Amino acid sequence: MKRFGLASALVMVLAAFASGATLTVTKTTDSFDNVCDADCSLREALTVSEPGDTIVFASPLFDTAQTVTLTLGQLLIINKTLTIAGRGANLTSVSGNNSSRVFSIYSSDITLSGLTITGGRLNESFASGGGILNTSGTLTLAYCAVTGNSATGDGTKGGGGISNNSGTLNLNGTTVSGNSLNATDFSTNLGGGIDNNANGTLNLTNSTVSGNSVNGTAGIFLGGGIANEGTMTATNVTISANSVPALFANVGGGGVFTYDDALSARNTIIAGNSAPFSPNLSGRLAIDDSNIIDNEAAVRLAPLGSYGGPTMTHALLSGSSAVNAGNNCVRSQNCPGFNAPFSFDYDQRGRSRYGLFDIGAFEAPEILVVTNTLDSGPGSLRNALFTANFTPSDETVTFDIPAGDPGCADGACTITLTSGELFVYSEATAGKLAISNPKGTPESLKISGNNTSRVISMIGADVTLSGLTITGGRQNNPLNNFGGGINSGAGTLTLTNCAVTGNSVSGGIANNGGGIYSVSGTLNLTGTTVSGNTVTGSPDSGIDLGGGIYNDVGGTLNLTNSTVSGNSVAGSVNALKSGGGGIYNLGAVTATNATISGNSVGTTNLSENRGGGVYNDSQFGAVFNARNTIVSGNSAPEGPNVFGPLPDLRSNIIGNETAVRLAPLGFYGGPTLTHALSNGSSAVNAGNNCVRNQTCPLFNAPVPIPSDQRGAGRVGNVDIGAFELNNSQNGGNYRAALPAGRLGSAYSYALVPANGPFSYSVTGGALPAGVALNTNFAPAAAVALTGPPTQGGTFNFTVTGTSGANSVATDYQLLVNVPTAAGVSVSGRVLTGKSSLRNAIVTLTDSSGNVRTAKTGTFGYYRFDDVAAGQTVVVTVVSKRFTFAPRVVEVDDSLADLDFNAAPE
Numbered sequence: 001m002k003r004f005g006l007a008s009a010l011v012m013v014l015a016a017f018a019s020g021a022t023l024t025v026t027k028t029t030d031s032f033d034n035v036c037d038a039d040c041s042l043r044e045a046l047t048v049s050e051p052g053d054t055i056v057f058a059s060p061l062f063d064t065a066q067t068v069t070l071t072l073g074q075l076l077i078i079n080k081t082l083t084i085a086g087r088g089a090n091l092t093s094v095s096g097n098n099s100s101r102v103f104s105i106y107s108s109d110i111t112l113s114g115l116t117i118t119g120g121r122l123n124e125s126f127a128s129g130g131g132i133l134n135t136s137g138t139l140t141l142a143y144c145a146v147t148g149n150s151a152t153g154d155g156t157k158g159g160g161g162i163s164n165n166s167g168t169l170n171l172n173g174t175t176v177s178g179n180s181l182n183a184t185d186f187s188t189n190l191g192g193g194i195d196n197n198a199n200g201t202l203n204l205t206n207s208t209v210s211g212n213s214v215n216g217t218a219g220i221f222l223g224g225g226i227a228n229e230g231t232m233t234a235t236n237v238t239i240s241a242n243s244v245p246a247l248f249a250n251v252g253g254g255g256v257f258t259y260d261d262a263l264s265a266r267n268t269i270i271a272g273n274s275a276p277f278s279p280n281l282s283g284r285l286a287i288d289d290s291n292i293i294d295n296e297a298a299v300r301l302a303p304l305g306s307y308g309g310p311t312m313t314h315a316l317l318s319g320s321s322a323v324n325a326g327n328n329c330v331r332s333q334n335c336p337g338f339n340a341p342f343s344f345d346y347d348q349r350g351r352s353r354y355g356l357f358d359i360g361a362f363e364a365p366e367i368l369v370v371t372n373t374l375d376s377g378p379g380s381l382r383n384a385l386f387t388a389n390f391t392p393s394d395e396t397v398t399f400d401i402p403a404g405d406p407g408c409a410d411g412a413c414t415i416t417l418t419s420g421e422l423f424v425y426s427e428a429t430a431g432k433l434a435i436s437n438p439k440g441t442p443e444s445l446k447i448s449g450n451n452t453s454r455v456i457s458m459i460g461a462d463v464t465l466s467g468l469t470i471t472g473g474r475q476n477n478p479l480n481n482f483g484g485g486i487n488s489g490a491g492t493l494t495l496t497n498c499a500v501t502g503n504s505v506s507g508g509i510a511n512n513g514g515g516i517y518s519v520s521g522t523l524n525l526t527g528t529t530v531s532g533n534t535v536t537g538s539p540d541s542g543i544d545l546g547g548g549i550y551n552d553v554g555g556t557l558n559l560t561n562s563t564v565s566g567n568s569v570a571g572s573v574n575a576l577k578s579g580g581g582g583i584y585n586l587g588a589v590t591a592t593n594a595t596i597s598g599n600s601v602g603t604t605n606l607s608e609n610r611g612g613g614v615y616n617d618s619q620f621g622a623v624f625n626a627r628n629t630i631v632s633g634n635s636a637p638e639g640p641n642v643f644g645p646l647p648d649l650r651s652n653i654i655g656n657e658t659a660v661r662l663a664p665l666g667f668y669g670g671p672t673l674t675h676a677l678s679n680g681s682s683a684v685n686a687g688n689n690c691v692r693n694q695t696c697p698l699f700n701a702p703v704p705i706p707s708d709q710r711g712a713g714r715v716g717n718v719d720i721g722a723f724e725l726n727n728s729q730n731g732g733n734y735r736a737a738l739p740a741g742r743l744g745s746a747y748s749y750a751l752v753p754a755n756g757p758f759s760y761s762v763t764g765g766a767l768p769a770g771v772a773l774n775t776n777f778a779p780a781a782a783v784a785l786t787g788p789p790t791q792g793g794t795f796n797f798t799v800t801g802t803s804g805a806n807s808v809a810t811d812y813q814l815l816v817n818v819p820t821a822a823g824v825s826v827s828g829r830v831l832t833g834k835s836s837l838r839n840a841i842v843t844l845t846d847s848s849g850n851v852r853t854a855k856t857g858t859f860g861y862y863r864f865d866d867v868a869a870g871q872t873v874v875v876t877v878v879s880k881r882f883t884f885a886p887r888v889v890e891v892d893d894s895l896a897d898l899d900f901n902a903a904p905e
Contacts, residue, residue: 020052020053020054021050021052021053021054022053022054022055022056023036023040023045023048023049023053023054023055023056024040024045024055024056024057024058025040025041025042025045025055025056025057025058025062025068026038026039026040026058026061027039027040027041027061028061028066028067028068028069029041029069029071030042030043030068030069030070030071030072031043031044032044032047032072034047034048035048036048041068042055042068042075042084042094043070043072043075046075046076046077046082046084049080049082050080051080051081051082052081052082053082053083054082054083054084054085055082055083055084055085056085057085057086057087057092062086062087062091062092063087063091064091065090065091065092065093066091066092066093067093067094067095068092068093068094068095069095069097069119070094070095070096070097070099070100070102071097073100074096074100074101074102074103074104074120075094075102075103075104076104076106077103077104077105077106077108077110078106078107078108079106079107079108080108080109080110081108081109081110082108082109082110082111083110083111083113084110084111084112084113084115085113085114086112086113086114086115086116086144087114088114088143088310089114089115089116089143089144089145089175089310089311090116090306090310090311091114092114092115092116093115093116093117093118094115094116094117094118095118095119095120096118096119096120096121096130096131096149097119098119098121099121100120100121100122101120101121101122101129101130101131101132101133102117102118102119102120102131102132102149103117103131103132103133104129104132104133104135105132105133105134105135105137105139105167106135106136106137107135107136107137108137108138108139109137109138110134110137110138110139110140111139111140111141111142112139112140112141112142112144113141113142113143113144114142114143114144114310115144115145116144116145116146116147117131117132117144117145117146117147117149117161118131118145118146118147118148118149119148119149120132120149120150121149121150121151121152122150122151122152122153123152123153124153125153125154125155126153126154126155126156126157127151127152127153127157128151128157128158128159128163128165128195129151129158129159129161129162129163129165129195130149130150130151130159130160130161130179130180130181131146131149131160131161131162131179132146132161132162132163133159133162133163133165134162134163134164134165134167134169135165135166135167136165136166136167137167137168138167138168138169138170139164139167139168139169139170140170140171140172141169141170141171141172141174142172142173142174143172143173143174143309143310143311144171144174144175144311145174145175145176145177145311145312146161146162146174146175146176146177146179146193147161147175147176147177147178147179148178148179149161149179149180150179150180150181150182151163151180151181151182152181152182152183152184153182153183153184154183154184154185154187155185155187156187156188156189156190157181157183157187157188157189157190158181158189158190158191158195158197158227159181159190159191159193159194159195159227160179160180160181160182160191160192160193160212160213160214161176161179161192161193161194161212162176162193162194162195163191163194163195163197164194164195164196164197164200164201164202164230165197165200166197166198166199166200167200167201168200168201168202168203169194169196169200169201169202169203170203170205170341171202171203171204171205171207172205172206172207172341172342173205173206173207173309173310173311173348173350174207174208174311175207175208175209175210175304175311175312175313175348176193176194176207176208176209176210176212176225177193177208177209177210177211177212177304177312178210178211178212179192179193179212179213180192180212180213180214180215181195181213181214181215182214182215182216183214183215183216183217183218183219183221184216185218185219186218186219187216187219187220188219188220188222189214189216189219189220189221189222190214190222190223190227190229190257191212191214191222191223191225191226191227191257192212192213192214192215192223192224192225192242192243192244193209193212193224193225193226193242194209194225194226194227195223195226195227195229196226196227196228196229196230196231196232197229197230198229198230199230200229200230200231201230201231201232202226202228202230202231202232202233203232203233203235203340203341204232204233204234204235204237205234205235205236205237205340205341205342205344206235206236206237206344206346206347206348206361207237207238207348207361208237208238208239208240208304208311208312208313208314208348208361209225209226209237209238209239209240209242209255210225210238210239210240210241210242210304210312210314211241211242211304212224212225212242212243213242213243213244214243214244214245215245216245217245217247218247220251221244221245221247221251221252222244222251222252222253222257222282223244223253223255223256223257223258223282224242224243224244224253224254224255224273224274224275225239225242225254225255225256225273226239226255226256226257226258227253227256227257227258228256228257228258228259228262228263228283229259229262230262231262232258232262232263232264233263233264233265233338233340234263234264234265234266234268235265235266235267235268235330235339235340236266236267236268236326236330236340236344236347236348236357236359236360236361237265237267237268237269237360237361238268238269238301238313238314238360238361238362239255239256239268239269239270239271239273239280240255240269240270240271240272240273240296240301240304240314241272241273241303241304241314242254242255242273242274243273243274243275244274244275244276246274246275246276247276251275251276251277252275252276252277252278252282253275253278253280253281253282253283254273254274254275254278254279254280255270255271255273255279255280255281256270256280256281256282256283257278257282257283258281258282258283258284258285259283260283260284261284261285261286262283262286263283263285263286264285264286264287264337264338265285265287265288265289265291266287266289266290266291266326266327266329266330266335266338266340267289267290267291267326267327267330267357267358267359267360268291268292268359268360269291269292269293269299269301269314269322269359269360270291270292270293270294271292271293271294271295271296271299271301272296272299272301279294280293280294281293281294286337287337287338289327289335289336289337290325290326290327290359291359292321292322292325292359292360295321298320298321299316299320299321299322299359299360300316300317300318300319300320300321300322301314301315301316301317301320301360302314302315302316302317307349307362307390307391308349308350308351308389308390308391309348309349309350309351309390311348311349313347313348313349313361313362314360314361314362315362315364315391316358316360316362316363316364318364318394319881320358320364320881321881322358322359322360322364323358323364323881324355324356324357324358324837324838324881325356325358325359326356326357326358326359327357328356328357330343330344330357331343331344331345331353331357346363347361347362347363348361348362349362349390351363351365351387351390354838354839355837355838355839356837356838364391365387365388365391365395367395367396367397367398367841367878368384368387368388368395368396368397368398369384369397369398369399369400369841369853369855370384370397370398370399370400370401370415371399371400371401371402372401372405372407373401373405373406373407373408373413373414373415373416374407374415375415375416375417375418375419376419380415381397381415381422381435381447382417382419382422384397385397385422385423385424385433388424388431388433389423389424389425391431394431394432394433394434395431395432395433395434396433396434396435396436397433397434397435397436398436398437398438398841398853399413399436399437399438399445399853400438400852400853400854400855401413401445410748411444411739412443412444412445412446413444413445413446414445414446414447414448415445415446415447415448416448416450416472417447417448417449417450417452417453417455418450420453421449421453421454421455421456421457421473422447422455422456422457423456423457423458424456424457424458424461424463425458425459425460425461426459426460426461426491431462432462432463432464433461433462433463433464434463434464434466435463435464435465435466435468436464436465436466436467437466437467437468438467438843438851438853439467439850439851440466440467440497440671440851441467441497441671442467442468442469442497442498442499442671442672443469443499443671444467445467445468445469446468446469446470446471447468447469447470447471448471448472448473449471449472449473449474449484449485449503450472451472451474451504452474453473453474454473454474454475454483454484454485454486454487455470455471455472455473455485455486455503456470456485456486456487457483457486457487457488458486458487458488458489458491458493459488459489459490459491460489460490460491460521461488461491461492461493462491462492463488463491463492463493463494464493464494464495464496465493465494465495465496465498466495466496466497466498467496467497467498467671468498468499469498469499469500469501470485470486470498470499470500470501470503470515471485471499471500471501471502471503472502472503473485473486473503473504474503474504474505474506475504475505475506475508475511476504476505476506476507476508477507477508478507478508478509478538479508479509479510480508480509480510481505481506481507481508481510481511481512482505482510482511482512482513482517482550483505483512483513483516483517483550484503484504484505484513484514484515484533484534485500485503485514485515485516485533486500486515486516486517487513487516487517488516488517488518488519488521488523489518489519489520489521490519490520490521491521491522492521492522492524493518493521493522493523493524494524494525494526495523495524495525495526495528496526496527496528497526497527497528497670497671497672498525498527498528498529498672499528499529499530499531499672499673500515500516500528500529500530500531500533500548501515501529501530501531501532501533502532502533503515503533503534504533504534504535504536505534505535505536506534506535506536506537506538507536507537507538508538508542509538509541509542509543510542510543510544511535511536511537511538511542511543511544511545512535512543512544512545512546512550512552512584513535513545513546513549513550513584514533514534514535514546514547514548514567514568514569515530515533515547515548515549515567516530516548516549516550517546517549517550517552518549518550518551518552518555518557518587519552519553519554519555520552520553520554520555521554521555521556522555522556522557522558523549523551523555523556523557523558524558524560524702525557525558525559525560525562526558526560526561526562526702526703527560527561527562527670527671527672527709527711528562528563528672529562529563529564529565529665529672529673529674529709530548530549530562530563530564530565530567530582531548531563531564531565531566531567531665531673532565532566532567533547533548533567533568534547534567534568534569534570535547535568535569535570536570537570537573537575537578537604539573540573540574541573541574541575541576542575542576543575543576543577543578544569544570544575544577544578545569545577545578545579545580545584545615546569546580546583546584546615547567547568547569547580547581547582547599547600547601548564548567548581548582548583548599549564549582549583549584550580550583550584551583551584551585551586551587551588551589552586552587553586553587553620554587555586555587555588556587556588556589556590557583557585557587557588557589557590558589558590558592558701558702559583559589559590559591559592559594559629560591560592560593560594560701560702560703560705561592561593561594561705561707561708561709561722562594562595562709562722563594563595563596563597563665563672563673563674563675563709563722564582564583564594564595564596564597564599564613565582565595565596565597565598565599565665565673565675566598566599566665567581567582567599567600568581568599568600568601568602569581569600569601569602570602573604574604575604575609577608578601578602578604578608578609578610579601579608579609579610579611579615579636579643580601580610580611580614580615581599581600581601581611581612581613581634581635581636582596582599582612582613582614582631582634583596583613583614583615584611584614584615584617585614585615585616585617585622585624585644586617586620586621586622587622587623588622588623588624588625589616589622589623589624589625589626590625590626590699590701591624591625591626591627591629592626592627592628592629592691592700592701592705593627593628593629593687593691593701593705593708593709593718593720593721593722594626594629594630594721594722595629595630595662595674595675595721595722595723596613596614596629596630596631596632596634596641597613597630597631597632597633597634597657597662597675598633598634598665598675599612599613599634599635600612600634600635600636601615601635601636601637603637608638609636609637609638610636610637610638610639610643610644611636611638611639611641611642611643611644612634612635612636612639612640612641613631613632613634613640613641613642614631614641614642614643614644614646615639615642615643615644616642616643616644616645616646617644618644618645622644624644624645624646624647625647625698625699626646626647626652627651627652627687627688627691627696627699627701628651628652628687628688628691628718628719628720628721629652629653629720629721630652630653630660630662630675630683630720630721630722631646631652631653631654631655632653632654632655632656632657632660632662633657633660633662640655641654641655642654642655651686651687651688651720652720653682653683653686653720653721656682659681659682660677660681660682660683660721661677661678661679661680661681661682661683661806662675662676662677662678662681663675663676663677663678663752663758663801663806663808664752664753664754664755664756664758664801665752665753665754666750666751666752666753666783667736667749667750667751667752668710668723668736668808668810669710669711669712669734669735669736669737669810669812670708670709670710670711670712670736671710671711672709672710673753674708674709674710674722674723675721675722675723676723676725676801676808676810677719677721677723677724677725677808678803678806678807678808679725679729679730679806679807679808679809680805680806681719681725683719683720683721684719684725685716685717685718685719686717686719686720687717687718687719687720688718689717689718691704691705691718692704692705692706692714692718705718707724708722708723708724708726709722709723710723710724710734710736712724712726712732712734713726713732713734714726715731715732727798727809727810727811728764728798728809728811729798729809734811735796735811735812735813736810736811736812736813737812737813737815737849738785738812738813738814738815740814740815740816740817740848740850741768741771741789741814741815741816741817742789742816742817743789743790743791743792743816743817743818744788744789744790745788745789746787746788747771747785747786747787747788747789748784748785748786749784749785749786750782750783750784751783751784751785751799751810752782752783752801753782754781754782755775755781755782755783755801756803757803757804758801758802758803758806758808759775759801759802759803760773760775760783760799760800760801760802761773761799761800762797762798762799763798763799763800763809764797764798764809764811765795765796765797765798766795766797767785767795767797767814768789768790768791768792768793768795768814768816769789769790769791770787770788770789770790770791771785771786771787771788771789771814772785772786772787773785773799774786783799783801785814789816791816792816792817792818793815793816793818794813794814794815794816795813795814795815795816796811796812796813797811797812797814798810798811798812799812815848817848817868823865823866823867823868823869824866824867824868824869824891824893824894824895825863825864825865825866825867825894825895825896826844826863826864826867826873826875826889826891826894826895826898827861827862827863827864827894827895827896827898828861828862828895828896828897828898828899828900829856829860829861829862829899829900830842830856830860830862830877830879830884830899830900831860831899831900831901831902832882832901832902836856836860836861837856837860837879837882837902838856838857838860839855839856840855840856840860840862840877840878840879840882841853841854841855841877841878841879842854842855842856842862842875842876842877842878842900843875843876843877843878844864844867844873844874844875845873845874845875845876846867846868846871846873847871847872847873852864867891868891869891869892869893870891870892871890871891872888872889872890872891873888873889873891874886874887874888875887875889875898877900879902882902883902884900884901884902885900887900
């Protein structure tokens with residue numbers, strides 16, 4: 001249907017019956033033919049609009065970023081009630097083309113949403129409202145940006161961005177930035193961003209005013225961000241980085257100038273602005289509730305940027321005094337003195353506000369807690385990463401998944417990805433990220449690609465993974481496949497006490513990095529095992545490299561106290577290049593006390609098949625430095641252990657598997673699987689002790705190495721490899737702690753997944769009654785403890801594996817808990833002086849090392865139920881802002897008053 005301008009009384013009458021229609025803008029050009037049909041400009045839609053109409057922007061044109069550029073002058077709206085709904089401030093812009101104001105609105109009720117108003121420019125006497133002029137009506141801007149507008153000239157003027165003249169101006173989720181008011185004579189100049197004239201009402205909610213300025217060499221300059229001569233309220237607003245000129249008089253309010261008692265503010269930041277006098281606020285507040293004015297050092301604002309949501313904001317950095325310092329009354333509009341026009345529980349970006357509101361337009365996330373094994377929605381890992389990706393401060397993701405979750409069984413939880421791989425964004429926008437399992441053991445928390453997708457990708461990020469298993473990742477595309485488990489590029493990825501196992505790439509022309517692919521960044525592996533990952537070529541020709549790890553050009557790999565075992569490359573039948581069963585290197589590798597064993601490269605018809613353990617491809621400038629490292633027991637047609645140069649620093653064992661005497665990959669203590677050293681191994685006491693305190697010549701590991709991969713102390717002269725022979729049989733004292741059992745409940749734990757030529761038996765101490773060591777002497781048979789314990793207590797015993805003259809003895813400890821008749825509770829409150837702290841993370845660690853986590857509620861209360869009596873527990877509180885001393889308590893009965901008070905700042 002066509003819409004026509006008001007050409008006759010008949011048209012006006014007919015139009016009255018068509019109110020509430022939707023008009024669609026179909027082009028970006030600024031045309032005017034008095035008709036809005038299939039070819040409709042914004043100007044045409046405004047001209048023919050009637051009271052109650054809504055103007056929208058058509059697909060598919062406006063599905064991507066578009067700018068409506070005005071060439072016929074400003075858009076004039078008089079006596080109308082309209083909504084102009086853009087597709088988002090990042091997608092739909094209306095520009096004055098630096099030749100006119102954008103909107104002039106008179107005696108109307110207008111809502112602008114999802115728009116950027118930019119390029120408005122006035123150059124005339126008494127110029128006001130470079131972007132928007134609102135006179136005697138109500139103008140609401142929701143999730144808009146008013147940026148890059150200006151008003152220049154002589155005479156009194158105001159509002160480089162917006163001038164509100166005797167009307168009502170409401171801003172919600174809106175950013176006013178980079179606007180300017182410029183004087184050409186000695187005159188009065190008010191509001192670089194916004195000027196709220198006398199008799200005007202200005203309400204700002206969840207909005208940002210930043211980077212606006214009033215400029216000139218002589219005159220009166222007030223309010224770099226906002227000049228308020230009328231009535232103004234500000235609720236959860238950030239006003240920063242605005243300025244007035246550095247003159248000696250008649251200047252003030254770099255952030256806000258207001259007449260005394262005309263501005264009421266709550267949960268608002270006015271800091272980091274500049275002016276010779278009153279750099280942030282000039283004038284007295286009528287109501288001053290939970291605001292931060294001045295004190296920019298404490299508030300710690302990030303620069304204006306895109307931190308999620310449709311408009312730019314100033315993020316709060318870690319340690320900001322604005323965190324958890326606001327008044328929650330805005331959530332339900334029950335504030336004393338004044339209220340925002342509406343209640344809200346989200347910030348400018350649309351992110352939920354948790355616990356005590358933060359001050360300003362931005363809500364900093366608390367520690368992000370994953371509470372279920374789902375792949376989406378509240379409490380999921382994917383949701384936590386989404387939040388972290390749009391937060392510039394450093395973040396920690398931790399886990400508190402109940403044992404009854406459907407993805408958990410026998411004390412282990414698996415997060416199975418069903419909607420593709422996880423992503424972590426650049427540190428520049430997301431800050432550093434730590435994803436940490438509080439239990440510390442990879443077997444207790446697995447993230448699986450479900451054999452349908454890679455597990456996680458990170459580009460330009462700084463990420464630390466701790467205590468996790470990355471498994472079930474798969475890349476299977478017809479062209480290029482890389483990083484079955486992890487893809488890391490141009491950033492820093494650190495894996496501490498992790499397992500990367502059972503991932504694969506296959507089927508493409510190029511298949512690289514079955515477990516991990518790293519390019520142009522730094523990959524740090526400490527206390528980590530990379531095992532059982534595969535690269536499989538296509539049925540035809542291809543390039544197949546790096547069964548466990550592929551370190552590409554520009555990449556740095558630091559392998560410290562870690563194990564690379566059982567990874568393989570099975571190249572294409574007619575592969576052009578196949579190699580690096582454990583590691584393929586095109587960059588720089590530093591291996592310190594690493595064990596690389598049991599990896600393989602298969603045989604293909606046409607290609608080179610090289611480097612079962614390591615393929616250091618030096619023809620591309622690759623460098624592989626190793627100290628105290630074992631590369632032995634691998635296989636390949638060419639270079640079964642190492643292909644390519646590996647500098648001999650006289651404390652490595654390359655090949656010579658007979659002398660090194662490695663036991664099968666298994667649980668010999670600590671969080672990850674390792675290869676134990678048998679008695680008589682040539683690796684014992686053969687290492688260089690410089691690794692203990694990073695005093696080695698030529699290169700050092702990123703961290704000192706006082707203990708082995710398991711956490712067992714390195715005694716005497718350090719052993720070569722990731723394992724230190726530290727058992728009672730050899731004068732040591734390390735005992736491998738097994739997962740605790742429970743009296744009368746089924747128990748099963750594999751000590752060695754595949755025993756190879758070794759047989760195992762209990763050679764010292766005694767197992768709990770009801771538990772047996774089960775092993776079948778055959779290659780690839782599992783060695784496990786099984787059976788329901790019928791006896792409680794702590795049991796120390798030794799299991800010895802033998803193969804001919806080789807033997808390896810491991811001292812174990814198994815705690816069997818005896819259930820109490822009824823569990824007791826531990827509860828209390830977390831306080832910061834006179835106030836309570838909501839959403840603080842409280843952890844309880846029992847005498848077995850089991851960790852439970854709770855989050856404080858509205859008034860700071862926490863509670864743990866079913867805590868076994870008769871033990872000592874450690875309770876700690878984690879908060880972004882406050883410090884709490886841990887509490888060590890004996891639990892004999894329920895505790896109801898275990899309160900925490902923050903240490904003085």
